[in-house]
Amino acid sequence: MEVVKIKIQVVRLNVMILTRSLADNIVQKTKELTALHMNVMDANGIIISSSDHERIGIFHEGAAKAIQNGVDQIITEEIYQKMIGTKPGINMPIRFDDMVIGVIGITGDPDQVQPFGKAVQMMTELMLQQAFLSEQVGNEEKARDFLVQDLIAGQNDRGLDAVIARGQLLGVDLTLPRSAWVIQTENSDKQTETLEIHRSLVRKISNLFPNPRQILCSRVQRNRWVIITEMQPLTDRSRFESISNQIRKLISERMSTKAYLTVGRQVPGADALHVSYKEALTLLKINRLFPENAAVKHFYDLGLELMCAEVNASTRAHIIDRSLGALPDFPDLMETLNAFLNCSLNIASAAKMLCVHRNTLLYRLDRIKEISGNNPRNFDQAAQMHVALLLVRMK
Structure with a gap:
């Protein structure tokens, strides 16, 4: 029987990519739960992951037929002798948004592995849905991070309307007056390097505000976070003090070090948020020079110190x-x-x-x-x- 080796390629269908790493995860999880030999084929019928590593990169004719017809392909001992790159077993289309994006295969006697087929197929598609949702969350968080970076840098080359449109896509109204908050920690050996810990911390900070979806929170340096919020500290001073102190406590406990928080002036438009950010940085310098004062500083709380800083x-x-x-x-x-x-x-x-x-x-x-x-x-x-x-x- 001829075995054809073909270079692995990634095919994008709709918005979901069946990547090698995702396929490896599917094979690992399903094999752990079922102890069966698994293969994952892409939309071209190429084996991109397998419990038998020797088969990776081989064209699987049975998978190609399953993709073409959109139905399960059962390969018996007799059939597999006539099909390229196959072994006895069952091959089932993997669907995402009603489109076939690949195939999951179980190797073995069809009569023995077929009862597991639907469960494995369902579990695979659930894993794809979970991976897709995780990717979407990650993409939104990246978009929020990039937006914060551009806002505090004053990089609005395409104009204010374009910045506001970027905010609208994320559900953030940048037409509202906003201010920049800066959280700074002392150097610490304990870091929030893992993506999930970072996301968790950002979510917890955002949820402290009355309207979390309107909060842009991003870690911009190793020991620095920036919050862009529409909250008006001077209008509700008690709530401002409560939230700012909770943020400091949250960061301090997570990082095991002291945290400072400073707030720039509220500016009328998103194109001026870099000014508010620079003011918060100036306050941060003052905050660390005068540690005997409160560890939270707002632009309007200081006068003489600000003049001296200039x-x-x-x-x-x-x-x-x-x-x-x-x-x-x-x-x-x-x-x-x-x-x-x-x-x-x-x-x-x-x-x-x-x-x-x-x-x-x-x-x-x-x-x-x-x-x-x-x-x-x-x-x-x-x-x-x-x-x-x-x-x-x-x-």
């Missing part, structure tokens, strides 16, 4: 030198000045915070004035020193 290096050095002089060389006095300013120039409160006597604090304030050339008990000069202290931490 100061360039040379101007920053000038302001620090003019306002503090040599004071940074005296850590104890820097701590005293910071406490005094945080207590709104109240001597009693500052002394209590520092756990020192009032006279000790007064002595230190005099020393601060002497070294810096500015009087911390003078409001205008104290304001300048406060800005300088912020700039010191932003070096």
